[in-house]
């Protein structure tokens with residue numbers, strides 16, 4: 130069985146803190162440090178005082194709830210740590226502009242129109258549905274389409290004061306915190322925003338926004354190779370990149386260039402894998418049929434050739450396009466295409482875990 134934080138948290142919601150009638154999740158006693166490795170689950174519970182009389186019984190009740198509601202095979206006994214104060218902000222805060230963010234994923238493509246923004250938005254929503262804390266930054270200055278895909282084109286941004294600083298508050302939709310370069314510049318004008326202006330606006334959306342604590346921060350990058358890619362790797366330590374392509378020859382050649390850019394010395398970001406989009410066409414009336422209109426397995430074969438993972442194959446279906454136009458990502462629907470995105474999210478979680486286990490953290494690119 131595959132374990133996700135949401136499954137564990139749902140089980141913990143059945144554990145009540147005596148005398149309050151509230152569960153331990155609602156009371157904020159479950160620390161945001163859950164680790165899942167195979168069947169092994171560990172996290173901390175925060176108690177108000179070291180002398181709290183219920184520490185032992187609540188730890189025990191949490192173990193029992195997880196084994197009862199999630200499964201007896203979950204290794205939880207002895208893995209719940211007890212803390213009596215909320216942990217201090219990380220020392221990393223001074224070095225990283227996003228100290229509360231665990232993983233930063235850049236979604237890019239070799240060429241435009243292959244479905245990069247569709248993949249980024251459905252991936253973000255799927256991860257949120259699996260119980261992760263997710264942020265999405267639309268950095269595609271050439272065509273910021275995330276606001277439309279989430280139905281928040283008219284979102285009014287406001288500032289809030291965080292630790293004495295004025296910060297931009299991201300919009301929130303379907304459990305995802307969202308900011309887009311499209312919020313700060315007219316769509317028609319965005320394309321003129323090359324160079325320093327676009328870079329500065331993006332840096333502001335990253336460093337002066339209240340992203341808070343996130344498990345995954347997804348960035349919808351511009352297609353191709355651009356100076357915006359450089360700005361992003363100079364501003365943030367990107368954990369890994371995902372390259373979206375269609376199975377078509379012309380798209381594959383550009384995807385390969387995109388992968389070379391990430392792995393090259395100027396950018397130097399590990400590639401988590403390839404997503405093949407529009408892998409086959411499936412008519413709504415015949416959900417079992419597959420027509421390989423852009424060729425078969427192009428992305429899969431490219432992944433094998435370059436020795437990178439194939440993270441998923443997404444069919445071409447009308448519902449995905451309609452979902453984008455209507456502002457309701459298809460992954461919210463229990464359809465074949467919706468499930469393809471949930472499986473993609475699961476593959477990305479696994480790829481990030483493997484990357485973090487095998488490679489050192491990415492460093493920001495420093496220019497002299």
Ligand SMILES: Nc1ncnc2c1ncn2[C@@H]1O[C@H](COP(=O)(O)OP(=O)(O)OP(=O)(O)O)[C@@H](O)[C@H]1O
Pocket residue numbers: 238240241242243244245246247248269272274352406407443444445446447448449450451453454
């Ligand atoms: N699997 C799919 N099935 C059906 N329609 C899709 C699929 N993937 C993307 N689309 C549609 O194709 C169009 C282009 O997708 P999208 O905007 O995600 O591409 P993109 O690569 O981000 O483009 P750009 O580089 O111009 O930003 C959109 O109308 C989207 O709804």
